[in-house]
Amino acid sequence: MVLSGTLREFILADVFQLLTQQKITGKLILNNGLNEGIVVFKNGIIVAAEKNDENLSNKLFRYLVEIKQIASNKIRELFASHEGDICSLTKEIIQKGYLAESELKFFCESVTEDIICSLFVWNTGKYRFNSSENIDSLIPANILITSESVIMEAMRRIDEWNRMKSSINENTVFVRNQKDVSKTNIIDPFKATAEYLYNLLDGTSPVKEFISSSCLTEYKIYEGLYELIQQKKIVPLSDKISRSVQAALEKKKQDQTNPVSSTISSFVLSMGIVALIVFCGHFLFNSIILFNKKHEAHISRITPQIKSSKLTIHIAELFYESYYRKKPQTLLDLKDFNLVSDNDLYYYSLEETVDSEKNRRYNDNSE
Amino acid sequence: MNQILLRKLFLLLIISNPFLLYAGNSELFWSDWIQSAIISRESFFRSIEIIDDFKLDKLNSHQKSSLIGKMDSVLSPDSWHNLLYGIIDDDESDNYFSKALHNCRKDPGTTWLLFIEFTKIKEKKFAENALKQLHKLLLEAGAQSSSLISQQLLHFAIESKSNKTEALEYIKWAKLFDSFSIQPEQKEFWISFPVSIITKLKYFISSAFFFNGHWETHLRLIYSLYVWFRNALLLFVLSVFSIYIIKYFPSALHFFADLFPGNVSLTLRTLLVSSIMLSFISFGFIPFLWLSAFLIWRFVNIKEKTLLLCALFFLLLTPVDAVIRNIYHRTLDPDSVAMIFSGAVREGYSEQEHRKVYAYCKNNPSDYLANLTNAIYSLKNNNLVSALNYGEQALALHPHDPVVQTNVGNIFFLNGNFDKAKSLYKLASDNGYVNAQFNLAQCLFHDNKTASATELIKKAALGDPENINRFLQNNDEYFTDNWPSLRKIMFADYQPKQFWTILVPSSIYSGNDVEVLWGNSFMGLSSRNSFILSFVLYAFLLIITFKLNNKRNLRITFECRYCGRVICRKCKTGLLCNACSDAIKLVHNEKTLHKIQLSIWSKFQRFRIVRERVLNILFPGAGFLLGEQKPYWISLILVSITSLIYSFYFSIVHDFIIREGFSLKSVFLTISFSLYNLIFIIKQIPLFIKN
Incomplete structure (x- = not known):
């Protein structure tokens, strides 16, 4: 059977009555744009209902944990293993003795009725009916709710609802x-x-x-x-x-919640900012944008030291050769005989840097 | 790579240390003579199969007879032959050694090598004779000094460190061969330390402040004093900023710290924000200090503002420091005209230097100093025509300079134009130049006006007794009545006063070089623009100081009553920070409350005390300035003294120690400087224990 349309005031009651009269089995799906609700019919009688933000499984879970004080990990396992099959879930609950059959049935009926009645408040949206014989897994604890009782209750609740909503x-x-x-x-x-x-x-x-x-x-x-x-x-x-x-x-x-994670994230963020600033300042600004100035200043500062060290080493080499009657094999020989210091050798070694910079500038100028 | 990084750090501390820069040129006067003498010696020794490590003073009889056999075939023995004969034949050694010296009486290179050989075989008398011969050759060449010989003699002094008398003897000779250099004085000071402190200090002070001696010595001393005070000021500025950054950054950066989640501890938030702020140092040190000053300005009190303004004033003057350093570098650059001129006056002829200044003259014909240098080198190379040409050009460019007048007068004198020489000498001697007076006396001697000449020489000797008497003594000792032409006149160099009044304004300052040296010190701005910007910022701070003082400002930060950490209206609960407030919110018992308060307070107080004490140990006075335990002026004086002491150690003493090497004296000096810190450490320890 194909049944669909637009929701408006009191239309749902008519739809329910129609479905009851036809003794139809299937799912009536409603959608108001924000939420979706489902009412399951078996032979014209309501056997299950759920809504996006409210469903029997969640409520049942909370009832078992908070009211019946059953360990949540046990219940979680049970619910997970019966995911999508509320019928077997309820059977299992009864079997395990978490709830008596009558209590469970009462709970399921009460919650289902509440969900269906809340659907009657929707004034806008669409509905459609899908015939389906395969709905047994959706029936919790074999509940049966007649459309007439639901409709009457829903009508009563609409007025109440408006009054309660105002307060x-x-x-x-x-x-x-x-x-x-x-x-x-x-x-x-x-x-x-x-x-x-x-x-x-x-x-x-x-x-x-x-x-x-x-x-x-x-x-x-x-x-x-x-x-x-x-x-x-x-x-x-x-x-x-x-x-x-x-x-x-x-x-x-x-x-x-998580002062440790706040601390860690603050620390990481700060270090990131520090790294960024150092990168911008030292590498981008000083080493790239102002590289020439920095380099020239450095060379200008070390050039006198280099010249001085060259002179010292020249004198030391001459002395070494005069005294020891052989040339020094390396500059370290001069250091070993205290003729030059580490500073002299260091600045002498920088001579190549200065010379290559001078050649580079000369080539740039000639180009 | 690690060594280079260490050296860069080292360089930061002793930048531009004057004692590292030796005067002279890369191809020094007599360098070529010594090198050719070495080649000649080596070829001789190879010809008789003497290898490198052959010890001439430890020959056995077999070796001696073998050597005699090899040398017998030589018809005209030279210095090396005679030296070896002298070593082999003990009876005739004096005779052979004298012959050896006589053979090389015109060869300074061989004379020097002979001195070395005589020293090695412990022939002290002949070693001294060799030095005297060398000194005579120096004077004959028209030179007054040879830095090459002087430096090498100082190496001998280093070798004889253990024998103080011998070392001092070598230093005496080193001073004789280069009386203008400060190196022998330094070496003598170190060897006789601490005995000679007073004498040497007198010498250094008279050279630096009374304009005695040579301008180069004077400049090096003045610059080392400048570096000392400059580094002291730098340390002072850094310490002041560091103290106020530690003190006021928590308040200044509290707004940014509050941007972090509230469940992060206040201390950590402050540290994180401070580290972000400190990372701005990567843009440059000077911009960072200015930024910090602006950040903390509204939180500092009036006294601290005054101190900060002083520190900022020194910061404002950093472009001036670049100018001063540039003058120093340009002047003492071995390739600078001033140094080459000085070398031309003091030392003998050097072909390499002459070529350098000749090329420079071609490109800068209007540089009077280059022309004068060219003239002096030409004169010492016996090229009188060229000397006269360049001398007259120098005189035309700078006619009223006594140094130019005296040196050009010398050219005319040696050219035989005594009248012209006399007129120039008269002009120079009227300005008080004693060298010119002496030279004028020589002209009068030439004119047979002996009495006037003698009077003039006496007058010159009164003006500069040391130099004039030494000149006369050397001439009498080496040349008696037959003075060489270059020893008849005295060349003139600038004295320290004239260096500042004549040389610096005319040729030393270069704006471009200052900019290069300044580099990227202030965000890539030129030194002039940096100065202007710094001045504007300084004026702005002064203005807002007056405005802030006149206005009553609402406090935006407070200190927690318990822990003292900085809080604001948003993050405080009553008079406490949130952490302290949380600690006591469930406590109603008065005693318990008091206990908790005490424990929080003492924990943070301990931290503050430890921080101040550690600062006092590392930089005496800084902790007092931070903690305000002592009167403000005492803390300031202590910080200033610490800056001076630290600067003195790192700018001057440390380099001395590095150069002279590890010894008891260096340990003593290091310990004596640490005594200053030791006093504070000793004072702090009981307080640490007490706390």
Whole structure:
């Protein structure tokens, strides 16, 4: 069956009803430009749903780790091994005794319902239906949700949602109204959502952090917070303060994470800048651009020393030959007899540099 | 390669040290005579199969008889034959040695080699006779000195280091053969050190400041004093800048340090930024110092500003230093006209030098000194016509110069034109030239005006007793009544005063050479532009000094109350830096707080104290200036004294030690200079222990 179209208000209810009536099996894919949602139908009954930013696997993972206190590495292995097959995953969870079947089913139904209801809020976008018989792996814990119940719930939630959205922004930070001692025992988020959220509040985390890090869906979180607001147990911080707190937290996060890497990167950056400056100054500027001036100045400075050393060596050679009746084999012979010093030999050795420079300049001038 | 790098470092410390530059030319006076004498000696020894290391003073009877056999066939024995006969035949040795000297009475090369052989076989009397003969030949050639012989005699003094008397004897002869050179004086000073300190200091001071002696000696001494003070000023400027850079860079560069992540320690951030700033030295030292001055200017107090302004003033004068160094280099360049002229006056004829100055004269016909030099060389080469020609040209170009007048007068004298010579001598002697007075006396002797001539000679002797009396004594000793023509007159060279007033303005200064020497000292700008730019920067700093003093400025940096590190409003928490604040933020107990405060404070205080003490050990006074423990003026005086002492050691003493080699004296000198640091080390050790 080919079913597709553009999303607008209340259209999704009609689509659901149609699919239920047709007792169709397949995936209804919705897209509002930013996110994508999928509702899986089996014989006209909803059996699964997921959204980009919210899906059952993540929520289930967090539930098992935070609420059921199961070691995260065990759960991670389990989830990894059942990647893409939520049906076998849920079976495995039941089999391993992490959750009772009824509890798991309740969880999956609750989360799936929340996801589907959140899709009803989309006013723009497109939808299309893909018939597919091969959807068993997408069904968690054999849940079955009738379209009528979902539609009714979704309609109810739309009004609620608009009311809650006016009081709660995803960047809002809530603080407790009174100083309570936090309860240390674990509260079931599904049984006492408001209380669970109340315990999570630390005065620094915004709402979006709860959405991304807890096992509750967005709607449940908003619902819980709204309830707490109604009960005057929590108050929101102003936007300005919230933003400032966020900025301070961001900075603190940066400060706390990897001071070693900051130090190393600062050091490397500084040395890079030093190397660049030295390269520009010493090699580029002095040795290339001003090479001639530098070289000529150097030659000008050493030329008197060279002439002096030549004279000293000439006298020393003459003396050596006069006294020892033989020519010195090397200039080091003169040094051995203390007739010349290391300085004299050094400057004498520079004579070649000066001569070659003079020849080069002479050739340049004649050209 | 490593040696070359070490030498470059060495060069930085003793740049343009005057004592390394010897006067003279590459083909020195009598160099050719000695070389031909060596060839002649070698061919003789080879002919009788004497090999190189044959010890003539240790011949056995068999060797002696073999040598006699080889030499018997020679009909007219020369000096070498007679020398060997003298060595072989002990009874007739004096006779043969005298003959040997007599045979080479006109040959300075062979005379010199004979002196060496006599010295080797320990015939002291004949060695001295050989030197006397050589001295006579020197005077006959119209010379007053031979740097070649003098230098070689100094080598003999080095060889006889262990025998002080003998070494001093050789130095005495070296002085006789070159009384204008400073080398024998230095050598004598070193050998008699520390006994002769006062005497030599008097000599050096009189040559440098009282314009006694030859201009070359005077210039070398003055320049070595200049190098000493210049290096002292350099050290002073460097020390002042270093101290204020250490003190104020953390404040000046704090803004840049804050650009690094906050979780990098403040100390490391400051170090990294400082190292970036220091890397700008690669663009040049002078630009870096100016940049540093501008960076730290707003943070220094008024006293420190005054000191920095002084240091910057010296920096401003660095182009002047290039001019002074250029004058020195140009003057004492062996190929400079001044040196060649001096050589022509003092030494005998050298064909190579004559050719050099002849070629120079052709290209620079208006250079009076070149013309005069040409004239003197022609005269000493017996070419009177050429001498007269160039002499008259020199006189036309520089008619009022007493040196020109005296030397040209000599040409006229030797040409037989006594009237002209007299008029020139009169002009020169009216300016106080004693050589001209002496020469005028010779003219009067020629005119049989003996009484006037004698009076004039007495007057000249009063003016310069040493030179005049020595001239007369030498003539009487060697020539009695028969003075050679070149020994009848005295040639004139510039005295130290005339060197500065006449020679330097007319021929020494060259703007182009100054620019070459200046090189890329200030970002490739010429010396004049560098001076102008430095002046503008200096004036700008003065202006902003007054403006900053009048305005009340808001402090932008502070010091943490605990650790003393530099912080700003953005990175401080109350009166503390973030690190100290973090250390105490969870502490509420007063005692614990006080303990933490004390521990932070003492840690950083210890570092500061160690830094100051180490600076005081390495450069006494610098630590006091940095730490402000002593009164400001005391610290300043100490830094100045340290600069002077260090400069004296590295500019003058160190080179002396290097040249003279390792000995107890050099160790003593090194230790005595380290005593200055030792005093500070001894003072610091108990303080280190106490801290």
